Amino acid sequence: xxxxxxxxxxxxxxxxxxxxxxxxxxxxxxxxxxxxxxxxxxxxxxxxxxxxxxxxxxxxxxxxxxxxxxxxxxxxxxxxxxxxxxxxxxxxxxxxxxxxxxxxxxxxxxxxxxxxxxxxxxxxxxxxxxxxxxxxxxxxxxxxxxxxxxxxxxxxxxxxxxxxxxxxxxxxxxxxxxxxxxxxxxxxxxxxxxxxxxxxxxxxxxxxxxxxxxxxxxxxxxxxxxxxxxxxxxxxxxxxxxxxxxxxxxxxxxxxxxxxxxxxxxxxxxxxxxxxxxxxxxxxxxxxxxxxxxxxxxxxxxxxxxxxxxxxxxxxxxxxxxxxxxxxxxxxxxxxxxxxxxxxxxxxxxxxxxxxxxxxxxxxxxxxxxxxxxxxxxxxxxxxxxxxxxxxxxxxxxxxxxxxxxxxxxxxxxxxxxxxxxxxxxxxxxxxxxxxxxxxxxxxxxxxxxxxxxxxxxxxxxxxxxxxxxxxxxxxxxxxxxxxxxxxxxxxxxxxxxxxx
Numbered sequence: 001x002x003x004x005x006x007x008x009x010x011x012x013x014x015x016x017x018x019x020x021x022x023x024x025x026x027x028x029x030x031x032x033x034x035x036x037x038x039x040x041x042x043x044x045x046x047x048x049x050x051x052x053x054x055x056x057x058x059x060x061x062x063x064x065x066x067x068x069x070x071x072x073x074x075x076x077x078x079x080x081x082x083x084x085x086x087x088x089x090x091x092x093x094x095x096x097x098x099x100x101x102x103x104x105x106x107x108x109x110x111x112x113x114x115x116x117x118x119x120x121x122x123x124x125x126x127x128x129x130x131x132x133x134x135x136x137x138x139x140x141x142x143x144x145x146x147x148x149x150x151x152x153x154x155x156x157x158x159x160x161x162x163x164x165x166x167x168x169x170x171x172x173x174x175x176x177x178x179x180x181x182x183x184x185x186x187x188x189x190x191x192x193x194x195x196x197x198x199x200x201x202x203x204x205x206x207x208x209x210x211x212x213x214x215x216x217x218x219x220x221x222x223x224x225x226x227x228x229x230x231x232x233x234x235x236x237x238x239x240x241x242x243x244x245x246x247x248x249x250x251x252x253x254x255x256x257x258x259x260x261x262x263x264x265x266x267x268x269x270x271x272x273x274x275x276x277x278x279x280x281x282x283x284x285x286x287x288x289x290x291x292x293x294x295x296x297x298x299x300x301x302x303x304x305x306x307x308x309x310x311x312x313x314x315x316x317x318x319x320x321x322x323x324x325x326x327x328x329x330x331x332x333x334x335x336x337x338x339x340x341x342x343x344x345x346x347x348x349x350x351x352x353x354x355x356x357x358x359x360x361x362x363x364x365x366x367x368x369x370x371x372x373x374x375x376x377x378x379x380x381x382x383x384x385x386x387x388x389x390x391x392x393x394x395x396x397x398x399x400x401x402x403x404x405x406x407x408x409x410x411x412x413x414x415x416x417x418x419x420x421x422x423x424x425x426x427x428x429x430x431x432x433x434x435x436x437x438x439x440x441x442x443x444x445x446x447x448x449x450x451x452x453x454x455x456x457x458x459x460x461x462x463x464x465x466x467x468x469x470x471x472x473x474x475x476x477x478x479x480x481x482x483x484x485x486x487x488x489x490x491x492x493x494x495x496x497x498x499x500x501x
């Protein structure tokens with residue numbers, strides 16, 4: 001009886017995840033208390049961070065919420081962080097959670113409009129290089145004024161729409177037919193499966209170009225990333241002042257990023273360069289033509305409502321008339337009310353994409369609370385500020401970049417700008433040097449953090465979204481595809497901070 005129970009429990013634990021993964025999580029849970037007793041809280045905390053990164057890296061084997069959540073629960077039981085500390089971290093990041101819950105859902109209600117618009121772009125531009133540059137540049141421009149997560153949600157929504165259309169047709173179904181199992185290739189013939197693999201590579205490259213674009217644009221303005229607002233507030237910079245201070249870094253890096261995009265597409269390095277297969281293009285073109293031809297007056301009216309809501313969304317975000325998440329809720333209310341979407345289950349389905357990542361982000365912020373409670377980054381900050389004045393900006397940039405690649409860049413920026421502001425208030429530096437360090441912190445938390453999905457919420461959102469398993473975009477593949485951008489943006493950002501800022 002006991003053996004049967006243990007066997008059933010083993011099968012239930014983390015579901016269909018590989019046995020080696022289940023065993024790894026169990027080993028983590030067993031060794032953490034031993035490390036705490038033998039080596040102390042700081043060592044145990046660093047080990048927890050490494051283990052959590054492992055769960056993110058294995059996101060395609062098992063969604064990180066469950067395994068990462070177990071690690072966080074154990075960390076709290078081990079008193080590496082308190083429930084109050086976790087709650088304070090969540091309150092501090094409540095705008096981000098609000099954004100995920102309502103803005104990502106709001107984008108879902110604009111899906112028909114987005115698919116129609118991007119179909120024209122995708123089918124109208126034959127050059128993959130030009131298309132990639134447009135995706136990267138447009139993501140950069142939008143992220144400078146809107147929010148990187150919102151931009152990423154738009155790109156994901158479009159990619160899922162394109163993928164589902166071709167997958168259903170290749171499976172022998174109608175393009176507008178509901179197919180809940182677009183993740184399985186079992187019904188697809190061998191030849192079409194080859195085209196599907198090419199299409200996956202095509203979508204992967206566009207997704208990564210767009211994701212990097214959010215970082216290229218996000219570093220430039222006061223509203224580009226959440227930490228930018230924090231840094232700008234500490235420095236007393238308005239929108240224009242912030243842009244001018246960051247311009248010696250942001251403009252060269254943007255140019256270098258777009259040039260890198262062109263080189264990657266032309267050389268086919270690092271998994272880029274895949275073109276849209278002709279049979280897939282034909283399927284998408286036929287679908288777009290069919291949709292346009294058979295669109296009823298009611299559907300046209302619905303698209304106009306979505307377009308009006310999208311315009312309100314852009315204006316609301318650009319002028320920051322309210323918290324981003326509340327603007328997303330406004331979009332949900334307007335589109336659902338004016339287009340007659342009143343059934344609870346239809347509204348509930350729209351929230352499905354956002355809620356798993358929202359829950360995962362809560363776990364992520366709990367790990368950040370452990371980092372904060374155990375002061376894991378404090379020695380690094382003190383070491384940087386003990387260096388000669390002329391070395392501090394470049395070393396602060398490097399320290400920020402490395403830490404942002406494994407932790408939350410908003411948290412890293414918060415810790416660093418607070419400590420630097422304290423040093424300035426104590427009279428340890430001039431105002432000019434204080435501004436130089438602020439530029440370094442902003443650049444360091446925005447640019448090198450593209451190295452891994454941990455550093456930026458937009459990257460993590462992409463990794464754990466519905467599109468990632470469909471196009472086979474794993475943690476390792478994201479790191480590999482981001483590598484050339486990381487090197488170019490990281491090195492040029494460091495040089496700009498050191499010599500031009």
